[in-house]
Amino acid sequence: MSWLLPSALIVTGIAALGAIATHFIARSRPLAEPLPTARFIPERAIRARTRSVALSDLLLLLVRVAAIVAIGVAVAGPVIAAAHGRVSRVIVIDRSRGVSNTAEVRDSVRAVVARGDAIVVFDSVARRGTLDSLHATSARGSLSAALAAAIRTGAELGATSDSIELVVISPFVREEIDSATLRIRRAWPGRVRLVRVAAVAQDTTRAAVDVSSATGDAVAAGLSLAGFARARARTRIVRGRMTPDDSAWARAGNVVVHWPNTESDAAWRPRRSIDAIGGVVSASGVLVGRFPRLWMLAGRSLARWADGELAAVENPLGAGCIRDVAVLVDAESDLTLRPMFRDFARSLVSGPCGGSIDAASVDAATLATLAGRGPLARATALNATPSGASSWTPWLLVLGALLLIAELALRRGQRRAS
Numbered sequence: 001m002s003w004l005l006p007s008a009l010i011v012t013g014i015a016a017l018g019a020i021a022t023h024f025i026a027r028s029r030p031l032a033e034p035l036p037t038a039r040f041i042p043e044r045a046i047r048a049r050t051r052s053v054a055l056s057d058l059l060l061l062l063v064r065v066a067a068i069v070a071i072g073v074a075v076a077g078p079v080i081a082a083a084h085g086r087v088s089r090v091i092v093i094d095r096s097r098g099v100s101n102t103a104e105v106r107d108s109v110r111a112v113v114a115r116g117d118a119i120v121v122f123d124s125v126a127r128r129g130t131l132d133s134l135h136a137t138s139a140r141g142s143l144s145a146a147l148a149a150a151i152r153t154g155a156e157l158g159a160t161s162d163s164i165e166l167v168v169i170s171p172f173v174r175e176e177i178d179s180a181t182l183r184i185r186r187a188w189p190g191r192v193r194l195v196r197v198a199a200v201a202q203d204t205t206r207a208a209v210d211v212s213s214a215t216g217d218a219v220a221a222g223l224s225l226a227g228f229a230r231a232r233a234r235t236r237i238v239r240g241r242m243t244p245d246d247s248a249w250a251r252a253g254n255v256v257v258h259w260p261n262t263e264s265d266a267a268w269r270p271r272r273s274i275d276a277i278g279g280v281v282s283a284s285g286v287l288v289g290r291f292p293r294l295w296m297l298a299g300r301s302l303a304r305w306a307d308g309e310l311a312a313v314e315n316p317l318g319a320g321c322i323r324d325v326a327v328l329v330d331a332e333s334d335l336t337l338r339p340m341f342r343d344f345a346r347s348l349v350s351g352p353c354g355g356s357i358d359a360a361s362v363d364a365a366t367l368a369t370l371a372g373r374g375p376l377a378r379a380t381a382l383n384a385t386p387s388g389a390s391s392w393t394p395w396l397l398v399l400g401a402l403l404l405i406a407e408l409a410l411r412r413g414q415r416r417a418s
Contacts (some may be wrong), residue, residue, distance in 0.1 A: 008072055009072065064403075074394075078392050090157070090167070092150050093170075094170035096139055099199070100199055104197050105134065108197055120146065124142050126146045143170070144180045154379075164378075167192075171199035174361070175359070189377045190372070200357060207346050209236070211223055211237055223336075235254070247317065257325060262328075269295060275292075280306070280312075282347045282348060284346040285340060294328070299315040316353060
């Protein structure tokens with residue numbers, strides 16, 4: 001049993017004790033009746049007083065206390081969960097880029113899932129889902145988001161269960177852990193079953209880009225001179241307009257670098273005022289020159305202009321992504337042949353979608369903390385502050401009203417008797 005307003009029980013107890021104390025403190029004076037023989041008793045000061053204590057009106061006291069308790073419990077709002085010993089299960093499934101094989105994840109889920117289980121899928125965000133809708137994404141995983149969603153889901157299942165079991169299926173790689181993960185884990189009041197699947201291999205390959213579609217172009221020449229050009233690479237550069245074939249190639253899990261050659265090659269949102277700026281910075285280098293700024297970009301930052309505005313971004317598309325580079329390079333200049341262009345471009349054409357993957361496994365101590373010890377999470381612990389209305393409150397208020405009416409009738413009966 002849980003309570004909507006537990007503090008009301010304390011107030012009820014104080015009020016009941018006050019009613020009992022008042023009942024014993026109250027004194028009644030007998031009616032004065034003239035006694036014929038009292039005239040023969042000489043008038044003098046009373047030298048001694050006696051006090052007698054006798055329990056009286058016990059039925060009236062019981063009715064008063066019962067009325068206070070009934071009304072107080074009604075205000076507290078009792079909530080009784082009809083769990084009947086049921087154990088529910090929340091299964092959290094990793095579909096992020098850290099997973100090596102989605103088929104292995106499906107097999108692991110089928111080994112533990114049962115009818116009525118709640119499924120939460122996660123990458124950088126977490127949401128309720130189904131096994132049929134499970135598919136790999138190129139987004140970075142977040143165990144913090146997964147655990148937070150599992151706690152919310154467990155609280156929803158608590159009304160029909162005694163205990164909640166949490167199962168997390170993930171490779172548990174280091175990039176999925178952040179400073180909030182273990183704090184959120186402590187909010188789950190029970191042990192967690194960890195099912196580990198294979199992680200993606202650590203990417204140690206050098207930057208490589210397919211420049212076959214941009215033969216004779218200045219940017220393609222600069223990438224080739226820097227040693228980044230490679231046939232059949234999973235990163236493709238597009239210097240003209242994007243085609244449906246380019247989009248389909250990105251959806252298949254590859255990277256498209258859309259680096260327009262002219263203003264007409266991109267359909268991005270234009271800037272309100274076109275200006276020029278003298279430099280742009282990426283994670284791997286700085287490119288200094290005179291560049292026109294024509295577009296406003298949105299997405300994960302890859303490069304910024306000298307004043308902080310976005311110059312290159314990445315946006316997911318299916319299992320892959322598209323990287324938009326709004327840095328127009330003068331085809332007549334030798335800028336792309338300089339070492340600073342090589343350094344600047346390296347981070348734009350290297351790594352998978354979402355940046356480099358830290359696929360190293362988390363340490364044993366962190367895994368032990370995530371798993372925890374002890375019993376399964378109690379449903380009442382997840383529903384520490386239940387919301388809604390108690391179905392018992394109206395009946396308890398009616399009972400309290402009837403007891404108050406009975407108390408009034410008893411007092412009137414005693415007055416008539418006296």
